[in-house]
C-alpha cells in the first residue's frame with residue numbers, strides 16, 4: 001500500500017521557536033503551511049533549553065537592529081501574535097543587562113551603533129559600577145582560566161568598568177513562546193505534525209518539491225524551510241545544498257546550571273542579566289530566587305562539537321559545573337557553592353561566525369533558517385519575518401543572492417540588509433562566541 005501524501009504551499013522542518021515563527025509569518029502571508037517535527041511537541045528541541053535572554057549586545061549593525069526590533073515584539077507579545085493563547089502566554093521579564101568591559105570586549109563599536117539607533121544605556125565607571133552593584137567583585141581577572149590553573153587565584157589586576165542596558169531581560173518560558181507562535185500560526189491555518197521525522201527532501205530537478213517522512217508518506221510543497229535546529233546541517237546534507245554554502249553550521253554541546261542567587265543578585269532584588277567575558281560566562285536571575293549560569297566559550301575551555309545530535313547526553317558534567325560555580329564565586333564573593341549540580345546539557349547550532357543563516361539555497365524553493373548559534377531565541381519573531389521576505393522575493397523571481405532583500409524594521413524604520421545572514425557571506429567580524 002502506498003503511504004498517504006498531502007500537499008501544501010510550504011513545509012517547515014522543525015517546530016522550535018524558529019520554525020514556529022516562520023510558520024506564523026508564511027501562514028500570515030496566505031500560504032498553506034505544514035510544520036513537521038520529529039519530537040514529542042512544539043518547542044521541545046533546543047528551544048526548551050534556552051536561557052531565553054533578550055539583549056541587544058551584538059557586533060554588527062544588522063544583528064543589533066534585528067534584536068532591537070524583535071525586543072519590541074516580545075514586549076507586546078499579544079500584539080505580535082494578534083491573539084492571546086488560551087493555554088497561557090510567555091512573559092518578558094525586564095532585568096537590564098550589565099556588560100562588564102574587558103580585553104577584547106570593550107563595547108566601543110557597539111555603543112556607537114546603540115547611539116545611532118537610540119538604544120539607551122548607562123556608561124558606568126569603576127566607582128559607579130561598585131556603588132550600583134555592591135554584591136559584585138568588580139576586579140579584572142582577564143584572561144579567563146581553568147579553575148585548576150594556579151593563576152586562577154591571582155589578585156585582580158585592575159578594576160572593571162561596565163555598560164548597563166535597561167531594556168534587556170528574558171522570556172520566562174521559551175517552550176511556551178514556541179507554543180504561542182504555533183497557536184497563532186494555527187489561527188492562520190498552519191498544521192503541525194508532531195512525531196513525524198523528515199527523512200528526505202524531495203526535488204524535481206533543481207527545484208524543491210516537498211519532503212518524505214519516516215513513515216513513507218510525503219508532503220508535496222514548492223517551499224521547504226529547514227528550521228531543524230541542531231539537526232539542520234544534516235537536513236542541508238540530505239537536501240544536497242551544502243557545497244554551495246560558504247558558511248557551515250554544526251552542533252556544539254552547551255551546559256547551563258541553576259544555583260541559589262546570592263543577596264542582591266536575585267530577580268526579586270532587581271538583579272540584572274550579567275555578561276562577564278572577563279571570567280568567561282553569563283548569568284541571569286530567574287523567578288524563585290535562583291540564577292541561571294552559562295558559558296561564553298573562553299579560549300581556555302574546550303569546545304565539544306557533536307557530530308550526531310541524537311548521541312548528545314542531556315546530563316551536565318561535574319567538571320563544567322565546578323568550573324562555572326567557581327568562576328561565579330570569583331565574581332560574587334557571597335555566592336554559596338551548591339552541594340550538587342542542577343542543570344542541563346543541550347546543543348547550539350553554531351556557524352563559523354556565530355551569525356545565523358536566514359537565506360535561500362541553490363535548490364530553488366529550499367530555504368535555510370538555521371545556524372542560530374546559541375543567540376537567536378530573541379530574534380525568532382523577526383527571523384520569521386526575514387524568512388517570509390526572502391521566500392516571497394525568491395518565489396516571485398527575485399535573485400536574493402545578487403540583490404539581497406532589504407527589510408524595513410517596523411519599530412525604527414531602519415533597513416536590515418538580509419544579505420548579512422547569507423549562506424554565501426564572508427564570515428562576519430564578531431566576538432566569535434555566543435555573544436554574536
Ligand SMILES: Cc1cc2nc3c(=O)[nH]c(=O)nc-3n(C[C@H](O)[C@H](O)[C@H](O)COP(=O)(O)OP(=O)(O)OC[C@H]3O[C@@H](n4cnc5c(N)ncnc54)[C@H](O)[C@@H]3O)c2cc1C
Nearest residue numbers: 014016018038045046047050051052053198229372377378
Ligand atoms: C542552552 C542554550 C541556551 C540558549 N540561550 C539563549 C539565550 O539566552 N538567548 C537567545 O537569544 N538564544 C539562546 N539560545 C539559542 C536559542 O535558544 C536557539 O537559537 C533557538 O531556540 C533555536 O530554535 P530552533 O527552532 O532553530 O531549534 P530547535 O528548538 O532545536 O527546533 C528544531 C526542531 O527540529 C526538529 N527536527 C530536527 N530534525 C528533524 C527532522 N529530520 N524531521 C522533523 N523535525 C526535525 C527537532 O525535533 C526540533 O524540535 C540558547 C540555546 C541553548 C541550547
